Amino acid sequence: MEMETELRLESSLWVGNKRYRAVLSGWHFNWTEVDKKNRDKKTISVPVAEVVGVEEGRVEILPRKSVEDTDKDFTVFYVKRSSSGSSYGLLWRLGRIQFSCPSRVLRDQWTKHLRTALKTHSPLRPNRLLVFINPFGGKKKGRKIYHSLVAPLFELAGISSHVIVTERANQARDHLLKKDLKGFDGVVCVGGDGMFSEILHGLIGRTQQEAGLSENDPTVALQPCPLHIGIIPAGSTDCVCYATVGVIDPVTSALHIIIGDSQPLDVCSVHQASALMRYSVSLLGYGFYGDVLAESEKHRWMGPLRYDYSGTMVYLSNRSYAGIVQYLPADPLLSSPRDRTRCLSGCSVCSRTTERLFPHSSVYSSHFNQFSSDSEGEWVSVEGRFRCVSLTCMSSSCPKSPLGLSPSAHLADGTGDLILVWDTHPLGFLKFLYRHTSTQDQFDLPFVEVHRVKAVRFSLPSGKEEEAYKETGGLRGGIDEEERGYIETVSRNGSQQHLAERDTGQEMTNEQKMATPFLCGLCCSKVPAKSVWNCDGEILSSTEILCRIHGQLVRLYARGIEEGAAVHNCGKENDKCQMGCTLIK
Ligand SMILES: Nc1ncnc2c1ncn2[C@@H]1O[C@H](COP(=O)(O)OP(=O)(O)OP(=O)(O)O)[C@@H](O)[C@H]1O
Ligand SMILES: CCCCCCCCCCCCC/C=C/[C@@H](O)[C@H](CO)NC(=O)CCCCC
Numbered sequence: 001m002e003m004e005t006e007l008r009l010e011s012s013l014w015v016g017n018k019r020y021r022a023v024l025s026g027w028h029f030n031w032t033e034v035d036k037k038n039r040d041k042k043t044i045s046v047p048v049a050e051v052v053g054v055e056e057g058r059v060e061i062l063p064r065k066s067v068e069d070t071d072k073d074f075t076v077f078y079v080k081r082s083s084s085g086s087s088y089g090l091l092w093r094l095g096r097i098q099f100s101c102p103s104r105v106l107r108d109q110w111t112k113h114l115r116t117a118l119k120t121h122s123p124l125r126p127n128r129l130l131v132f133i134n135p136f137g138g139k140k141k142g143r144k145i146y147h148s149l150v151a152p153l154f155e156l157a158g159i160s161s162h163v164i165v166t167e168r169a170n171q172a173r174d175h176l177l178k179k180d181l182k183g184f185d186g187v188v189c190v191g192g193d194g195m196f197s198e199i200l201h202g203l204i205g206r207t208q209q210e211a212g213l214s215e216n217d218p219t220v221a222l223q224p225c226p227l228h229i230g231i232i233p234a235g236s237t238d239c240v241c242y243a244t245v246g247v248i249d250p251v252t253s254a255l256h257i258i259i260g261d262s263q264p265l266d267v268c269s270v271h272q273a274s275a276l277m278r279y280s281v282s283l284l285g286y287g288f289y290g291d292v293l294a295e296s297e298k299h300r301w302m303g304p305l306r307y308d309y310s311g312t313m314v315y316l317s318n319r320s321y322a323g324i325v326q327y328l329p330a331d332p333l334l335s336s337p338r339d340r341t342r343c344l345s346g347c348s349v350c351s352r353t354t355e356r357l358f359p360h361s362s363v364y365s366s367h368f369n370q371f372s373s374d375s376e377g378e379w380v381s382v383e384g385r386f387r388c389v390s391l392t393c394m395s396s397s398c399p400k401s402p403l404g405l406s407p408s409a410h411l412a413d414g415t416g417d418l419i420l421v422w423d424t425h426p427l428g429f430l431k432f433l434y435r436h437t438s439t440q441d442q443f444d445l446p447f448v449e450v451h452r453v454k455a456v457r458f459s460l461p462s463g464k465e466e467e468a469y470k471e472t473g474g475l476r477g478g479i480d481e482e483e484r485g486y487i488e489t490v491s492r493n494g495s496q497q498h499l500a501e502r503d504t505g506q507e508m509t510n511e512q513k514m515a516t517p518f519l520c521g522l523c524c525s526k527v528p529a530k531s532v533w534n535c536d537g538e539i540l541s542s543t544e545i546l547c548r549i550h551g552q553l554v555r556l557y558a559r560g561i562e563e564g565a566a567v568h569n570c571g572k573e574n575d576k577c578q579m580g581c582t583l584i585k
C-alpha cells in the first residue's frame with residue numbers, strides 16, 4: 001500500500017496540441033484527453049506491468065530507431081492488443097505515445113516513476129537472455145524473424161542477448177547441459193516445437209544435474225527449472241507457442257518475454273525400463289500420429305506441408321495396432337477432460353495446482369513428490385486394438401486444430417489427458433480427425449475415450465514384442481467390420497480386458513522393415529504389427545514405455561490464452577465469421 005502511495009503521480013501533459021491528464025497510480029498508468037471546457041474524453045489505461053519501455057525525448061523504433069532529444073518530452077512504449085485473423089488469441093503490438101511536459105523536472109519525475117513502477121510490478125522481466133536460432137526450422141526464416149522483428153524490441157526494453165545461430169541439431173541442448181549459464185534470466189528459442197524440445201531437455205537435464213537427481217529414475221520428483229523459456233515461433237507446427245499464447249506471432253511472443261510473463265507448464269517424462277527416453281509436453285502419440293511422423297520424416301524437403309501429405313497417406317493406409325494401456329487416473333473431483341471448460345490466462349484449476357505444489361510460493365524449494373505421495377486412484381488397464389493412443393499435457397492447439405487434441409486440458413494442473421481411439425471403420429476415424437478442425441466434440445464418438453491421468457504405461461500383448469509384421473488378407477487385420485465391432489464390445493467391458501483377436505506374426509529383418517513402405521496396408525499383404533511413438537515430433541526408439549506427468553516443471557514467458565476474442569464454432573473470430581455459426585465464448 002505504501003509503495004502505491006509513493007508511486008502515485010498525476011499531472012497535466014500534452015500529446016501534440018491536445019491536453020491530457022496523466023495518472024500513474026498503483027498498477028495502472030492512464031491518460032485522459034481533457035477538452036477546452038475541462039471535460040474528460042476517452043481514457044486509455046495500461047497496466048504498468050505492460051509498459052515496455054520509457055525513453056527521454058521523442059523516440060520511434062520503426063522502421064528504424066530515431067531519437068529527437070528534447071528536454072521536456074518523453075515516450076512511453078506499451079502493449080496494445082488487437083484481434084488476430086484466424087486464431088482465437090489476441091495479437092500484441094507495440095503501442096507508443098509521446099508526451100510533452102511543462103518542465104524538464106516534471107519530465108524526469110515521470111520517467112523515473114514509470115521505470116520504478118514497471119520494475120516493481122513485473123519483477124520477472126529479463127535483463128539478459130540466451131537466444132538460440134534454428135536457421136532451418138519451418139520456412140527457414142528464423143534469422144530474419146529474430147533480427148527484424150524481435151531484436152529491436154529487446155533493445156528498446158534494455159535486454160541484452162547472447163545470440164547463437166545453431167549449426168547442428170542438439171547444439172542448443174548440449175550448450176544448456178554443459179556451458180556456463182550464469183547471469184542469464186531466460187533462454188529463448190527461435191524455431192518450432194523441435195527447437196523448443198531441445199531447450200526443454202537441456203534445461204531440465206541441467207537442473208537435475210545441479211540438484212544431484214537422476215533423470216533415469218522414473219519415481220524421482222524432478223526439480224523445477226529456474227530459467228524461463230521464451231518461444232519465438234518460426235517452425236512448422238509451433239504447437240507449444242499456439243497453446244500457451246493463442247497466436248503464432250513473433251512480436252506477440254517477444255512482448256510476453258520482455259514484460260516477464262510467467263506460465264508454468266506440465267511436462268511428461270518417458271522412460272523405458274530404468275532409462276529416461278525423452279520429455280514431452282504436447283503429443284505423445286502411438287498409432288496414427290506415430291505413423292504420420294515416421295512418414296513425414298521421409299519428406300522433410302516439403303517443409304510444413306509434409307504433415308498434410310503424410311497425414312493423408314497414413315489415413316489411407318487404414319491401420320490399427322494392438323496394445324495394453326495402463327493409466328493412473330487423476331482426482332476426478334478436481335477437473336475432467338469432458339467438462340467443456342478451457343484453460344485460459346489466470347486459470348483457477350492451474351492456480352490451485354500451484355498452491356498445492358508450491359504451498360508458500362517458494363517455487364524452487366518445496367516441490368513434493370506428486371507421484372509417490374498420491375494414494376488416490378488405482379492403475380486401470382485396458383487392452384485392444386487402437387487407431388491411436390495419445391497423451392498430452394496441454395490442449396495442444398495449433399493452427400490445424402484451433403481447440404487442440406484435448407480442448408479442456410490444462411497447461412499446468414499436473415495432469416495429462418489420455419485419448420484412446422479404438423479400432424473403427426475408416427469413416428468413423430475420419431470423423432474423429434475432422435472434428436479436430438472445428439469445435440465439434442471429438443470425444444463424443446462411441447470408439448473414443450479420454451481420461452485425465454497422472455501416469456501411463458504402454459506395452460504390447462505377449463508375443464507382440466518379437467513380432468514386427470503380420471499377414472493380412474488385404475483389409476487391415478483380415479477381419480470384417482462385424483467381427484471388429486464384436487472385438488471392440490468385448491474388449492471395452494471391465495477394467496482388465498483381453499484381446500479377442502490374436503495375430504499370427506512373421507519375423508522380418510531390420511532392413512526389410514526399413515524398406516517396407518508405409519502404404520503396405522493398401523497395396524501389399526503385410527502391415528506392421530507395431531507402430532512407433534511420436535514424442536513431440538521425435539520418434540522414440542522403444543514401444544513399451546512408462547510416462548509420468550511432472551506438474552509445472554518448467555516456466556515459459558507467456559500467460560496462457562487471453563479471454564476476449566470470441567470464437568465461433570467454425571474456429572473463426574467474431575468479426576471474421578461469415579457463416580452465421582454459433583458463438584461458443
Ligand atoms: N542448425 C541446425 N541444423 C539442422 N537441424 C537443426 C539445427 N538447429 C536445430 N535443428 C533441429 O531441427 C529440428 C526441427 O527444428 P524446428 O523445430 O525449429 O522446426 P520444424 O521442425 O520446422 O518445426 P516444428 O517442430 O514446429 O514442426 C529440431 O529438432 C532441431 O533439433
Ligand atoms: C480430415 C482433416 C484431418 C485433420 C487432422 C487434424 C489433427 C490435428 C491434430 C494436431 C495435433 C498436433 C499436436 C502437436 C504435435 C507436435 O508436438 C509435433 C511437433 O511439432 N507435431 C507433429 O507431430 C505433427 C503431427 C501432425 C498430425 C496431423
Ligand SMILES: [Ca+2]
Pocket residue numbers: 266392393394409410411412413414415416
Ligand atoms: Ca496438464
